[in-house]
Amino acid sequence: MGCLTQLYSPVLVCSSTQIEFHAFPHQSLRSFIVDPLTNAFPSSQSLCVFDSFSTCCLVCCGIPKMAPRTRVIIDTDPGNDDVLALLYALASSPEDIEVLLISIAFGNVNVQNCLRNAVSMFHVIEKEMRWRKEHGRPEGFEALKKSKPVIAVGADEPLGGKRVQAAYYHGADGLGGVHTSHPHHTSPSETWQHLFDRPPPDTVPSSTATTTTTTKPASTSPTSPLFTPSSSPAHLEILNILDREPPQTITLIAIGPLTTFATAAAHAPTTFLKAKSLLVMGGAIAVPGNMTPVAEFNALADPIAAARIYALTSPAPQSTMPPFNPATTSLTDYPPPAHLGAQRLRVVKFPLDITTPHSLRRDEVLATVEPLRALGSPLAEWVMAFTEQGFRTTEALNVGFEDGGGDTWVSLHDPVVLWFAVATGGEGRMMEGWEVVRGEDVRVETVGQWTRGMCVVDGRDRKKRVEGEGGRGRGRGRWRGIWGIG
Numbered sequence: 193m194g195c196l197t198q199l200y201s202p203v204l205v206c207s208s209t210q211i212e213f214h215a216f217p218h219q220s221l222r223s224f225i226v227d228p229l230t231n232a233f234p235s236s237q238s239l240c241v242f243d244s245f246s247t248c249c250l251v252c253c254g255i256p257k258m259a260p261r262t263r264v265i266i267d268t269d270p271g272n273d274d275v276l277a278l279l280y281a282l283a284s285s286p287e288d289i290e291v292l293l294i295s296i297a298f299g300n301v302n303v304q305n306c307l308r309n310a311v312s313m314f315h316v317i318e319k320e321m322r323w324r325k326e327h328g329r330p331e332g333f334e335a336l337k338k339s340k341p342v343i344a345v346g347a348d349e350p351l352g353g354k355r356v357q358a359a360y361y362h363g364a365d366g367l368g369g370v371h372t373s374h375p376h377h378t379s380p381s382e383t384w385q386h387l388f389d390r391p392p393p394d395t396v397p398s399s400t401a402t403t404t405t406t407t408k409p410a411s412t413s414p415t416s417p418l419f420t421p422s423s424s425p426a427h428l429e430i431l432n433i434l435d436r437e438p439p440q441t442i443t444l445i446a447i448g449p450l451t452t453f454a455t456a457a458a459h460a461p462t463t464f465l466k467a468k469s470l471l472v473m474g475g476a477i478a479v480p481g482n483m484t485p486v487a488e489f490n491a492l493a494d495p496i497a498a499a500r501i502y503a504l505t506s507p508a509p510q511s512t513m514p515p516f517n518p519a520t521t522s523l524t525d526y527p528p529p530a531h532l533g534a535q536r537l538r539v540v541k542f543p544l545d546i547t548t549p550h551s552l553r554r555d556e557v558l559a560t561v562e563p564l565r566a567l568g569s570p571l572a573e574w575v576m577a578f579t580e581q582g583f584r585t586t587e588a589l590n591v592g593f594e595d596g597g598g599d600t601w602v603s604l605h606d607p608v609v610l611w612f613a614v615a616t617g618g619e620g621r622m623m624e625g626w627e628v629v630r631g632e633d634v635r636v637e638t639v640g641q642w643t644r645g646m647c648v649v650d651g652r653d654r655k656k657r658v659e660g661e662g663g664r665g666r667g668r669g670r671w672r673g674i675w676g677i678g
């Protein structure tokens with residue numbers, strides 16, 4: 193079943209997580225990349241490239257567009273589909289979404305390559321807006337124009353184990369070699385290489401501080417009109433925002449490994465728990481993984497970070513924490529529940545089960561994006577370059593794509609999460625037409641030789657305890673406390 197997995201603060205006295213599965217309107221996202229670029233035509237009713245997309249989806253699904261604006265922090269490892277997701281968010285209506293911070297971390301490739309891709313994306317957007325203006329078209333990117341996001345650099349290594357990358361799919365540069373094939377669209381090196389240089393150590397906030405007071409910009413490098421670079425570590429920028437904004441108003445979005453969010457949570461858990469919710473692309477529940485037979489990439493890249501984050505959905509976080517090993521993680525345990533307060537983290541998880549079916553076909557791109565490329569759109573040229581590389585890689589790696597051609601498709605894993613954030617206000621309280629199944633229990637394997645990053649789903653029909661019901665011994669929900677596991 194295509195599903196949306198939602199973990200949130202469990203209602204059980206036990207430590208098990210609870211999950212909701214939602215049927216998802218698959219077809220609605222198929223036009224994700226098509227509509228944005230098509231809508232750049234002056235004939236469109238939309239003033240920005242992606243704005244009418246969400247409206248289109250909601251109309252198609254018969255869902256009234258009533259969600260409030262979502263204020264978000266996005267942690268990302270760009271990456272082909274990361275870039276598409278970011279473009280979608282930044283080109284949405286400012287009434288739907290405000291992107292406060294883009295946190296760049298390792299994942300598909302190392303953090304420097306991810307940073308170059310993100311900064312180059314803004315470089316291309318700048319060129320695209322200029323091109324549209326020169327040709328009498330709406331500039332688009334209304335959310336971006338209304339609110340200039342901060343960009344900060346986060347983790348470059350997982351909390352434990354070796355760094356796993358997805359260069360086999362995304363290319364060594366993370367965007368299918370676009371910096372070699374289309375170097376004119378790459379941000380000048382002086383813009384991205386030193387824009388985020390850290391200040392001298394004596395001006396860096398203490399690693400134990402919960403917040404800093406201001407974003408620390410680089411001093412001498414040229415800046416972008418479209419974003420504010422920060423020289424503060426991304427996890428501190430995340431805590432800055434959560435500290436200064438009212439509780440339960442900021443939605444965190446993870447479309448890469450969870451390392452930076454886990455680091456923020458470890459430094460200041462009570463501040464981190466001020467987040468409204470955390471939307472996570474990652475994991476594979478009832479489908480095979482895309483990196484190993486059982487593991488999805490983001491979960492495999494840092495399962496310890498994922499387990500630490502998911503533990504915060506429990507009233508007893510320690511009971512589902514990964515085994516602490518000072519040799520493999522520098523982060524300490526969370527304080528006891530009494531010190532964390534009553535708030536628990538609400539995690540909405542988007543596993544491969546629901547993201548994979550949201551696909552983009554080559555013939556759709558050729559029919560709608562190619563004409564714009566031919567007219568000279570910088571964005572269309574850039575997007576076509578790395579999506580075409582994605583099609584070719586898909587044909588080379590997978591069974592069933594031997595013939596190539598227009599039927600070849602790639603999945604839009606990360607854009608699904610941003611679509612959800614825009615369409616629902618991050619609430620997850622959707623939606624007519626969605627099926628919801630509650631009460632599942634999902635945990636992440638952190639140490640297995642062949643199962644690292646696997647989502648372990650307790651689908652047994654054992655009875656669960658309910659809130660207020662006591663348990664014998666170490667009994668915890670269906671797990672019954674075997675081996676001391678909650």
Ligand SMILES: [Ca+2]
Pocket residue numbers: 268269270271273274299300447448606
């Ligand atoms: Ca990603």
